Amino acid sequence: MKTNRPILAKSAQRGSSPLTLLDHTRQVKAAAEAIAAHLGYEVRLAGLGAALHDLGKAHPHFQTKIYGEEVPLQEQFPHRHELSSLGFLPLFDRADWPTLVDMVVAHHKSIRHDARERGILDLQRLGGPWIANHLLDWETWSGEALAVLNELQLSVALREVPRTEAEAALRYAVEHCRAQLRSAEWSAWRGVLMAADHFASALQHNTDKQLQGLFDKPNLGYFQQRTDNKLFPLSQTSADDQRPHTLVVAPTGAGKTDYLFRRCRGRVFYTLPFQASINAMFERVRAAETGGHVRLRHAMSKLVEGRTGRDVAEKLLQDKVGASVKVLTPHQLAAVAFGLPGYEAVLLDVRGCDVILDEIHTYSDKAQAMVLAIVDVLVQAGCRLHVGTATMPTALYHEVRRRLGGPAAVYEVRPPDEVLDSFDRHEVFKIPRNTEHPEALTATVDTLLRQAFAAHEKVLIICNTVLGAQAEFERLQREFPAVKAMLLHSRFRRLDRAELEKKLTAEFDGQPGPCFVVSTQVVEVSLDISFDRMITEAAPLDALVQRFGRVNRRRSPETIGKLKPIHVIEPAPKTLPYTREVVLRSYAQLPDAALLPERDLQHRLDIVYPDLTLADIDTHLIWDQGELIEGALTHRSRSMLVEALEIETAACILAADRAEYLNEKTSWERRIELEIPISWRTIQYNKNRQHYERLDFGAAPFVVPQPLADYQRLGLQLLEPDSFL
Template identity: 60%
Template sequence: MNTDDILAKSASHGGELSLEDHTRHVMEAAVAVARATGHDERLAMLGAALHDLGKAHPAFQSKLRAMKTVQASNTILHRHELSSLGFLPLVDRSDWPAIIDMVVAHHKPMHQPNDMFGKGILDLEDRSHTWQQDHLAGWDAWAPGALAVLEKLGVATHPIPRAEAETAIQFAVQHCETKRKGWSAWRGVLQAADHFASALQHDAVGQLPTLFDAPDLSFFNRTAPLYPLSLEGADQPQQHTLIVAPTGAGKTDYLLRRCRGRVFYTLPFQASINSMFRRMLAANTGGHVRLQHAISQLVEERGAVEKQLQSLVGASVKVLTPHQLAAVVFGTPGYEAVILDVRGADIILDEVHTYAAQAQSMVLEIVAALARLGCRIHIGTATMPSVLYQELLRRLGGPAAVAEVALPAETLRQFDRHAVHKIARDPENPAAWPEEADDILAAALAAGEKVLVICNTVQGAQQRYKQLRRQFPEIKRLLLHSRFKRGDRAEREQRLEQDFNDPAKPGPCLVVSTQVVEVSLDISFDRMLTEAAPLDALVQRFGRVNRRRTTETIGKLKPVHVLEPAPSCLPYDRAIVQASFAQLPEHGQGLPEQELQARIDIVYPALEVSNISTHVIWDGDRCRLRELCNNARSVLVDVLDIESTACILEADRQAYLDAKWEARTMLEIPVSWRSMYAHKTKYERLEVGNMPFVVPGNEDYEELGLQFEDHDSFL
């Protein structure tokens, strides 16, 4: 039998691939994952060898080829992994439990409670009397082909009578029925290997030798008097780190100096992780440096292999948002592989104060879960309410487990760099942009300054930009927010850092943005005008002004202007915004760094987080889920209210239909589902890709981004 004719994947799923080739790739990856995570390499190899053999079943092959001639494909529900269980007699009976864990649920959980359409092994056992016979239908005809694949892969085989295959499947059912609460590391091993091999296919083997190498972080041992944390030792014996220090104090380098192994560097916003990824590449850390979010392939022109690696197990350094780690808290699909990936690694949580109540709750639960998994957790921020600090300290195990780092008052005084001015609104028209703000802006641009204007919503930023474009048509300008095509957004971030921020290119210039610029973008403006926001967010925004520290700039203040809170402070709580505005100095007075903590604690006297404990899968060290099961992805969406959708411009409709996945991604404009809900019946929705809505008009997109009437959105 020609094993090349037995396919594992079709052309529409990443390229036609034989079962022999795919199985070889997964076996190689499984051995590497097992070696890195301390599991039996022999068992991992056997599980990988058997995991997809059921794809030789004619029902799967006919479906893959979209043929209608084989009746089995039209009359049965076929799960190829369940057919694969018939090959268990090839291995020793003592190996069956681990191999079943790898094979039976590497795609679907073994049971999906409250789902009448569940496709797990126990779901089928409950509702079908014929599923076992269906999955072994025609056994004598197709099993030899699967055995021939194994022979070519160097795995010893022998003929398996159908009766033995039936006994193996019945054993697997009984094994699954005895499962109790917990999580299966073996399921994680196979899922990680299968995902990795499926993404890279023939390139997988070349990536494996260095996949789990620790990075070389020696670059970050640099010292400079202007960065006081670079002069502090980072060899404290405590496992974890908590650091609060001003922007520009060397916090990023210090957090990385505290790391000892593989690094997961988390940040809250797309722009900030894009910037950090570029910084890590420039540091020449060796091994894989990977970016993990929906548009990572658009940040740099990298090779195809690196683009596919973005969401896979392994990497010396990963730069990502905490949402990519949320699976370990909520038990969503693939959470076992994520646990294996992060266990024992160094996790940096940068700027943890920026998350809203639901996401802040998630971050706190992530901290607790990662601590249980033996991770070294390093938390840094420029501002943090004391109540949040104390809660993080508690979850990390208290002072005995945490190196607490802060700068002395004398050093903090060197970071006083902003003169704060408050701008009153017109009582007769409090929603309007104040005339005083326009006058300040005109004078600043006339003086050749680089000015940053920050609005709290996308719609507000677009309106402000249009007005300033009319007022200052000759001034170099840029608008930055989330509603640009993903490819355009990445290009604008680079322009912001490399053009508008270049000291060799003097002003005047004008950038209008939402708060996507708040965190980790290394930009420095001469002046800022910003809408009122929570105090911790304002401090982050102020950090984009007078950011470059030299011996000449220390002690010199540059102006930041804060508009009085408007009637609507969306997306923020108005009471918090008003309390924050009251804590700001005025009339050009400085905002002393050493007073920030006291002012923030007045604004945030209590910790405002949501109770998500009913959705968390951990009860102390015990997993509440049943082994080989997981929660649906909707749990993460429901708890965090982070569901989003995609739009495309009507002008891009045909290009999107004709493009492959990666090109489609570049055309997409992410929009929150909450913002899109009111328009969902107005626009055509495509049935391909990420099913984007097609938005007409937008002739001014190139400057303004996507526009339609919708609810305020702040990202």
């Protein structure tokens, strides 16, 4: 029955009032028209698709649910408001129907193989009165939807749509979708609507304001001006080569980041391998005052940890289209290769942009295969790719260059040997293990530390696992209680991680010693820190080189030619999370009590990695020679990517944070700050897992009853499995 209450599109959220269907549609229409205009699509069609996309929310089934009422038993059926919206197709020019269906029919769900079998072709296959259900009480509620269209003042002749025409429109949509399954091309129009809907849903009444500056090119003048500095050889290397792609192999501290930005001509996507490293890069880009929207994207969060006092809208924009510069990990681009939900919007966003892939080698075999698959799609999408690394085995280098189009398409930059010689800065010492007297290893480390602290040195100690780092930190604090100390790894609350990184640069790297920091692999990439000495567990050579880059990092006339000590501990019987054979080959390539020449690194790397071994993930990809395998308007679940790459993550919270996490007044941003991301395998193999409460709320975190004081000292404490994330 018709009521006098407003027709809602969204219930109250994030402390805001409920949003009417008219207001939401206006916002999506504004966003869709702006996005289409920026991307070169017909603005008229974008506006019509946005006007149509949610009209089915006027259906009494949807309104009953959004008002929190119980749906009568006889009306309990799978309702897709998008499909009800398609009943209004007869109002539009028949020539526009294919585009309008593309925009509307699957802006939430795949047209088939939906996880809950609610795609339009799933419903058609299952049979039953799904068309009648989606047009239930059509004569009553369709008038309320028409009133919304009337307020939008479209150049469309509005009239009542007879039920028979609405039914025929839904049958047309079924046949159109069947044809799209045979399409080898992806639907850009689906991407336009999805991007606009997500944008407007996040910003709501702030949509119009935030559309300003969308898709603006960044001002990269800061990087373009940082040239001709003899301390940073790449600043003296021209970036004007007209080939679209770039391959740069250069030592840490050679000016790689600036050079990669100098090679960019448009909007920039900057990728780094670890979530832990992208905060620092994000702040670095912000400091460059590039203008436009500068955003950061975490795998599990939508905000920058620890940031306060900024407009909430800035946080809500992080994963939306149109950023001038976006800092992220390649996993956030994986949608384009694996066909995950929203991949069309991601493709529209990144198409034709500059994409920087920094430290591309730093992945497992499966993740490395993923990155190469992303490279293939981005090249097809007309992106300019700029790959930078300090260490890349020749086999991988050749494969990347081949996928980028070979020497004709790739500008290759590598400093000559005489320049590399000026980056010789580390003297490597091996620390042997004594299997009969294990305590000898501890005594050797402690002796080195006493000497270092007496000389007021800053020392970085790197362990391969979180558990190892926690244990070593506790031991060293007992042994050296008067020395300033810090522990850094991946298992801190997101709000604490940002503060730890700031403290690392301000109080440890930025102040004279003595001090020590115990860390895991999280310091390998991006963090601009420089220590006087390092003690590290053995690891693959490429990872070790990245670690070494945190010692004697700062180049000046006084530091060039000066060597700082690196102590590498002989591999233990178990080298988790790394493959033991690779770690043993890497350790064998290290000198002992001697310089590690920069010009020799490539040869040593190629001995460790003589061949390129990629995991077979082809069955999970949606492309074959640039064409879609499964057709348009479909997507695959995100769980498929997790399964393919074995990157599944879980979340924990502290018992001390449980009440705040569950409080209905706690914002979703705050809940994300309280979460501690871990690998699923970590919690799966934890002997205490069955004793942990798991909340059916938010990210469904496990509640760990660890005393807050212990957490503040060591971070989350869990049993370590055979992997590290």
